[in-house]
Amino acid sequence: MSNEIQLKTTIxxxxxxLTVPARLLASDFLRDHLNLTGTHVGCExxxxxxxxxxxxxLTARSCLKFAVQLDGKKVETVESFKEKPETRNILxxxxxxxxxxxxxxxxxxxxxxxxxxxSKIKFSENEIREALSGNLCRCTGYENIVKAANEILTHKxxx
Amino acid sequence: xxKSKTKYVGKxxxxxxxxxxxxxxxxxxxxxxxxxMYHVAFLRSEISHxxxxxxxxxxxxxxxxxxxxxxxxxxxxxxxxxxxxxxxxYLPTKQHILCKKRIRYLGEPIAAVVAKNRYxxxxxxxxxxIELKELEPIIDTINASNETxxxxxxxxxxxxxxxxxxxxxxxxxxxxxxLISIKKIFKMGRKTPLSMEPRSYVCDINKRTNELTLYxxxxxxxxxxxxxxxxxxxxxNQITVIAPDVGGGFGGKASLYMEELIVVAxxxxxxxPIKWVSDRYExxxxxxxxxxxxxxxxxxxxxxxxxxxxxxxxxxxIGAYSIYPWxxxxxxxxxxxxxxxxxxxxxxxxxxxxxxxxxPPTGPYRGVGRPAAxxxxxxxxxxxxxxxxxxxxxxxxxxxxxKNEQPYKIGSGIVWDKVGFEECxxxxxxxxxxxxxxxxxxxxxxxxxxxxxxxxxxxxISVAPGMPLNTGSETSRLEIDSTGSISxxxxxASHGQGLETTLSQVVGDHLGVTPNSIKIxxxxxxxxxxxxxxxxxxxxxxxxxxxxxxxxxxxxxxxNVASFILNVPKTEIDIEDNLITQKNSNQKLSFPELSRIxxxxxxTLPIKLRKPLIFIESYDPIFGASxxxxxxxxxxxxxxxxxxxxxNYVVAEDCGKVINPMIVDGQVQGGVAQGIGAALFEEMKYNxxxxxxxxxxxxYLIPNSLxxxxxxxxxxxxxxxxxxGKFKGMGEGGTIGATGAIANAVSDALKHLNIEITELPITxxxxxxxxxxxxxx
Ligand code: FES
Ligand code: FES
Numbered sequence: 001m002s003n004e005i006q007l008k009t010t011i012x013x014x015x016x017x018l019t020v021p022a023r024l025l026a027s028d029f030l031r032d033h034l035n036l037t038g039t040h041v042g043c044e045x046x047x048x049x050x051x052x053x054x055x056x057x058l059t060a061r062s063c064l065k066f067a068v069q070l071d072g073k074k075v076e077t078v079e080s081f082k083e084k085p086e087t088r089n090i091l092x093x094x095x096x097x098x099x100x101x102x103x104x105x106x107x108x109x110x111x112x113x114x115x116x117x118x119s120k121i122k123f124s125e126n127e128i129r130e131a132l133s134g135n136l137c138r139c140t141g142y143e144n145i146v147k148a149a150n151e152i153l154t155h156k157x158x159x
Numbered sequence: 160x161x162k163s164k165t166k167y168v169g170k171x172x173x174x175x176x177x178x179x180x181x182x183x184x185x186x187x188x189x190x191x192x193x194x195x196m197y198h199v200a201f202l203r204s205e206i207s208h209x210x211x212x213x214x215x216x217x218x219x220x221x222x223x224x225x226x227x228x229x230x231x232x233x234x235x236x237x238x239x240x241x242x243x244x245x246x247x248x249y250l251p252t253k254q255h256i257l258c259k260k261r262i263r264y265l266g267e268p269i270a271a272v273v274a275k276n277r278y279x280x281x282x283x284x285x286x287x288x289i290e291l292k293e294l295e296p297i298i299d300t301i302n303a304s305n306e307t308x309x310x311x312x313x314x315x316x317x318x319x320x321x322x323x324x325x326x327x328x329x330x331x332x333x334x335x336x337x338l339i340s341i342k343k344i345f346k347m348g349r350k351t352p353l354s355m356e357p358r359s360y361v362c363d364i365n366k367r368t369n370e371l372t373l374y375x376x377x378x379x380x381x382x383x384x385x386x387x388x389x390x391x392x393x394x395x396n397q398i399t400v401i402a403p404d405v406g407g408g409f410g411g412k413a414s415l416y417m418e419e420l421i422v423v424a425x426x427x428x429x430x431x432p433i434k435w436v437s438d439r440y441e442x443x444x445x446x447x448x449x450x451x452x453x454x455x456x457x458x459x460x461x462x463x464x465x466x467x468x469x470x471x472x473x474x475x476x477i478g479a480y481s482i483y484p485w486x487x488x489x490x491x492x493x494x495x496x497x498x499x500x501x502x503x504x505x506x507x508x509x510x511x512x513x514x515x516x517x518x519p520p521t522g523p524y525r526g527v528g529r530p531a532a533x534x535x536x537x538x539x540x541x542x543x544x545x546x547x548x549x550x551x552x553x554x555x556x557x558x559x560x561x562k563n564e565q566p567y568k569i570g571s572g573i574v575w576d577k578v579g580f581e582e583c584x585x586x587x588x589x590x591x592x593x594x595x596x597x598x599x600x601x602x603x604x605x606x607x608x609x610x611x612x613x614x615x616x617x618x619x620i621s622v623a624p625g626m627p628l629n630t631g632s633e634t635s636r637l638e639i640d641s642t643g644s645i646s647x648x649x650x651x652a653s654h655g656q657g658l659e660t661t662l663s664q665v666v667g668d669h670l671g672v673t674p675n676s677i678k679i680x681x682x683x684x685x686x687x688x689x690x691x692x693x694x695x696x697x698x699x700x701x702x703x704x705x706x707x708x709x710x711x712x713x714x715x716x717x718x719n720v721a722s723f724i725l726n727v728p729k730t731e732i733d734i735e736d737n738l739i740t741q742k743n744s745n746q747k748l749s750f751p752e753l754s755r756i757x758x759x760x761x762x763t764l765p766i767k768l769r770k771p772l773i774f775i776e777s778y779d780p781i782f783g784a785s786x787x788x789x790x791x792x793x794x795x796x797x798x799x800x801x802x803x804x805x806x807n808y809v810v811a812e813d814c815g816k817v818i819n820p821m822i823v824d825g826q827v828q829g830g831v832a833q834g835i836g837a838a839l840f841e842e843m844k845y846n847x848x849x850x851x852x853x854x855x856x857x858x859y860l861i862p863n864s865l866x867x868x869x870x871x872x873x874x875x876x877x878x879x880x881x882x883x884g885k886f887k888g889m890g891e892g893g894t895i896g897a898t899g900a901i902a903n904a905v906s907d908a909l910k911h912l913n914i915e916i917t918e919l920p921i922t923x924x925x926x927x928x929x930x931x932x933x934x935x936x
Contacts, residue, residue: 023278032276037190038183040406042355043439047856050355079183091181095173098821101829102655103180104187104355104406132864136856138355138407139655141828141893142864 009070011036012080020067027051029067030077038078040104042136049108049135053077059115078107087114090152097148101139108135113149123153167664167674171821174660175675176404176653185404188359188376193432196361197226199422200280200435202270202287203444204262207296207517207849208311211260214270215288224275225283227429231257234424237390240415242483246625249488250320252312252515254480256390256417256424262291263311263479264519265851266444271421273429277436296517296849300453300476304514311479311515320477321487321513323624325495327570328506330468335459338467341542342457346918347531347898348842349451349476352524353861354654356406357442360419361434362426372399373423378408379692380652382484382628384684386415391424398423402682402692405654409833410523411446412654413694415483418445443854448843449524451476452494452531458539459506464549466558468506469499469536469570477513478520487513489623490521493528499569500536501580501611501787502558507570517849523694525833526894529612534838534919537608537899541906542915550597551607551903552588559584559609575611578785579813579878584609586811586873587789596807601911602796606903608896609789614888615700615880616783622695630691632779633698635705637666637713639772641758643751645670645677647706650690651698652682656826656890658698661818665703665884669710671734672750696888699818704778704883713774720768721748724756784880786887788812790831790896794904801923801930803839803905805866810896811873815880815887823889824872830893832867837894838901838919839866 003022008015011034020029027044030036030053042050044063051063054076081087090113093099100106109132116123116131123131128149129142137145179185216228239253258269270287274280297303297311303318310318361374371393377383380400387398405412418435426433437445456471475491482489495509540558544551559580560567566576587593587607596605613620618631636648647666651658658681663674670677680686714734721739722729725746733740739748756763757772793807810827817823840860844852853859879885902916905926909915914929 021278031190032192035192036183037186040187040356041189042357042406043856045439045855045857048355048439077183078181082182091178094181095177098174098825100177100180101657101825102354102356102405102407103176103185106180107183110181129864134863136355136861136863138353138409138833138861139829140825141830141832141862141867141870143828143867143869144825146864 005068007068007071009073009075011075012077022068024067025063026065026067026070027062030062036077036079038107040107042104047136050105052108052111052135054111054115057118059111078110081110086117090114093148093152097144099140099144099148105135105137109145113152116153125150128153165668167667168816168818170819172660172664172674172819174657175663176657176659180404187356187404187406188361188374189436191361191374191403193363196432196434197273197275197429198277198280198434199425200272200277200284201268201418202272202284203441204258204265204267204269206262206291206293207265208294209262210292210294211258211262211269212290212292219272219283219286222279222283222286224279225272227273229257229271229425231255231259234421237420237424240390240483242481242486243627244486244488244625245627246321246323246488248322249625250315252320252480256420264517265849266441266519268417271425273425298516298845298847298849300451300474300514300516303516304474304512311517318515319512320481320515322511323492324510325571326508330470330506330508333459333467333506338459338461339543339546340457340459341539341546343917345454345456345535345538347450347452347534348920349518350449350524350837350841351443351446351843351859352409352411352449354407354409354411357437357439358412358416358446359436360422361432362422363432364426364430366430370397371423371427372401374401374403375419376405376412377402378405378413378652378654378694380682380684381650381689381691383415383419386483387420387423390420399683399685402652405652408654409525410449410527410694413692414447414485414522439856440854443859444851445519447482447522448478448519449521450490450531451521452491454494454531454535456535456539458543460543462547464547464554464557466502466504469504471495471498471509473509473511475511475513476516476518478516478518480520482520482522484626484628485522485623486626488625489523490528492624494532496571496573497529497532497611498536499571500533501560501575501609503560504570509571518845525830526891529610529895530834530837530898533608533610533895533899534902538902538916541903552593555584555607555609556581573613575785577878577880578611578787579875580609580611580787582875582877583787583811583813584789586875587791587809590809590811590871590873591791591807593791596793602798602908604904604907605791605793606900606907607789607791608899608903610787610895612786612892612895613783614696614786615780615882615886616695616697617780619781620783630695632777633701633705634687634690634775634777635702635709636687637709637774639750639754641754643749643754645672645750646680647677647709648680648686649702649705650687651702652692654693656693656698657822658702661699661822662702662706664818665706666710669707670714672737676737696890700780700784700882700884700886700888701778703818703886704780705776707884708776708778709774712776716774717753720753720757720764723764723768724748778883780882784815784882784887786813786892788892788896790900792900792904794901794908796908801926805835805868805901808868808870810870811875812889812892813875813878813887814889816876816885817874818886823874826890827872827893828870830891831870831897832862834894834897835867835901836862838898838921840920840922842920
């Protein structure tokens with residue numbers, strides 16, 4: 001049960017080389033082992049999206065992965081968002097549009113919007129709503145999250 | 160005082176909470192860890208009704224890194240939780256901290272396993288051998304109320320633990336032959352509040368001072384602290400309850416939980432920090448649930464469309480225990496209390512029964528009672544309109560209580576005063592262009608709901624009738640320290656409402672300083688002598704009122720001090736933008752300068768002006784602030800899939816003075832989303848075996864971003880209440896109005912089939928059954 005496995009991974013630009021229990025969830029690894037508590041756990045069964053992180057640039061639910069599945073990957077969590085101008089802008093748009101109340105679901109939405117921003121596609125409002133529909137928020141009624149996403153994504157430049 | 164001038168109240172001040180919550184520095188209870196901390200997991204009942212025959216812990220205890228396992232016997236010094244009420248005909252229930260013998264609901268905690276981490280604690284749980292005897296589960300509400308043998312609490316010899324009748328006028332005096340009767344049985348399904356953050360508790364212990372600190376995802380730290388004193392015998396000065404960042408509550412975190420007491424009791428016993436974080440499954444099973452009523456109701460009206468009487472029987476399923484501290488009265492009594500809505504109806508009768516069942520206790524859930532009440536009365540009004548062939552908006556206008564008829568006491572005893580029922584209704588009708596949007600098309604419909612609500616209630620009105628708890632006042636302490644920094648402390652506990660921002664706007668205006676220079680402290684029982692928390696749409700009105708009083712007091716004192724320092728009369732001095740200035744001159748004092756003179760300079764001021772800059776005020780509005788809104792929804796039903804799509808949604812609401820429009824709109828949007836959930840998706844379904852069919856988020860559906868439309872909102876600020884800040888509560892209204900508006904819109908969309916919705920949620924499955932049954936006839 002306490003099988004330990006070697007794990008080499010890069011998280012928010014920092015390289016880690018450690019051993020972790022084989023059965024440790026990626027979400028628990030980030031939160032309890034690295035103290036990156038910005039990633040939240042709302043259901044642990046893949047529905048709510050609060051635990052969403054980026055693995056090699058693509059969003060994934062950290063509650064559905066084992067820590068060892070992060071081996072050899074580049075992981076980004078919400079803690080990295082304040083540093084870079086592009087992601088900082090997402091945070092500012094969330095403030096300006098009152099897109100969060102309790103903030104528990106927020107990291108998941110930030111991740112999804114960042115992924116949309118970095119894709120090479122333009123989105124209509126309906127497509128944005130569709131893209132966000134896999135994440136649950138119980139406080140906001142989504143309208144202000146959609147507004148922020150619209151502002152962020154309609155100004156994006158398609159390279 | 161800045162007279163009527165407000166610089167910050169009424170403005171979209173961006174929230175101070177947001178930066179930390181966005182950049183990952185928010186701190187929710189589950190994020191908190193201490194060195195040497197142990198983790199707890201619970202063995203929970205897998206049946207709804209039964210008895211424990213035996214428990215064998217041997218294997219579990221042998222597991223490495225399992226430190227202890229607690230059963231009822233190990234904690235039996237904790238007396239059973241009893242929620243008191245002085246209502247007549249109330250039979251309190253006794254809830255043991257862990258199941259003693261009897262199991263009364265699915266998920267009830269039986270054993271607490273303490274281990275190195277959660278993984279190991281759960282391993283240990285799987286090694287516990289437990290033998291249970293199953294009893295026939297009491298699930299159906301009406302059957303439970305008629306039961307003569309099978310009781311949730313056998314010693315009470317009934318499942319009806321509270322009954323009350325409201326009546327006004329006498330229906331016998333009414334000649335019923337000439338009246339039109341609309342009589343239906345309505346059903347509101349059981350909900351779960353489902354905040355995205357599951358409940359969690361961490362208890363830290365300071366061995367040097369022998370003090371305990373409970374970090375709790377609670378809305379009511381003050382109530383929890385008092386309960387810890389009552390049930391664990393820990394002195395108030397040895398326990399602090401802190402609600403750090405809390406990930407939503409909606410009522411689900413407004414009651415006392417057994418896990419909360421157990422975590423503290425175990426930390427105290429083992430003298431080590433203890434953590435419990437609920438997983439979603441546990442949260443769905445055990446967080447207090449909401450609503451669940453069957454309501455038989457009859458509206459009598461004359462053919463001109465004047466309402467004559469409203470009679471009803473309310474059967475409220477309150478689950479296994481009368482919840483602490485709100486009691487079983489909370490939800491079902493509110494249904495009857497608000498059933499009459501904003502209408503003139505001379506004759507009113509309602510019998511309410513609060514019925515125990517083998518389901519988790521119900522507690523407060525956003526709207527409390529009123530989402531069901533509004534669904535019933537607003538549906539009856541639309542049914543009546545169809546019957547007498549009158550425009551539903553006209554029928555409402557005929558019966559609505561007008562401005563000049565207030566104060567108006569409705570049949571349940573509630574007094575409506577200073578509330579714009581008619582004005583909100585008219586506003587909503589014009590916002591959506593009602594007469595144009597009304598349609599004869601099949602599968603498309605429009606629905607109105609208008610309601611009355613009491614918010615920000617003071618000490619003369621109980622949150623739940625008969626409850627011996629003062630929820631009617633709030634205290635604030637404002638301090639200016641030796642560096643000139645300002646902080647204001649409150650007993651409320653924000654969990655998404657942005658109270659750190661809105662209260663600083665209020666203090667800012669009344670003290671003459673910028674909101675961002677004020678530190679608002681809240682959610683911590685050691686900072687304030689008394690305070691209950693944030694629930695029942697009270698914090699803006701009550702804490703906002705205390706903020707105004709304390710700021711005025713502080714301002715007045717500062718003016719006295721400054722008058723002495725500047726050697727000019729008080730009236731010549733103003734405080735604005737953190738500067739104390741002599742009008743028409745250059746003389747100025749900053750707060751740091753003022754503080755230095757008060758605290759450190761022993762010469763300038765006489766002794767009586769050198770007292771510390773600490774000010775305390777309490778505020779009790781005595782009564783409540785009546786408020787209202789009208790919601791109008793349009794829906795379109797897909798005739799193949801029966802999916803109901805909400806197309807347009809408008810809300811016109813009367814919320815008194817708006818502190819922060821952006822935050823108020825956010826509360827309305829979020830509230831409506833929950834109302835949409837209540838109307839279309841959400842139901843905790845217990846089958847006849849007492850098993851829960853909706854124990855994951857894939858089964859218990861809440862609205863997502865495709866289900867909630869953009870909501871257009873209009874605020875009426877013309878009806879100001881009698882409280883000091885002129886604030887009305889608006890945290891729950893969104894949910895209250897949505898059930899009725901959507902039910903009516905769906906019924907309207909089914910007019911070609913003559914189907915009227917009497918049960919919520921109305922899911923595609925239920926719609927399919929309704930339509931098939933109709934076709935068979
Ligand atoms: S916690 Fe991972 S999806 Fe909910
Ligand atoms: S902001 Fe609270 S769940 Fe989304």
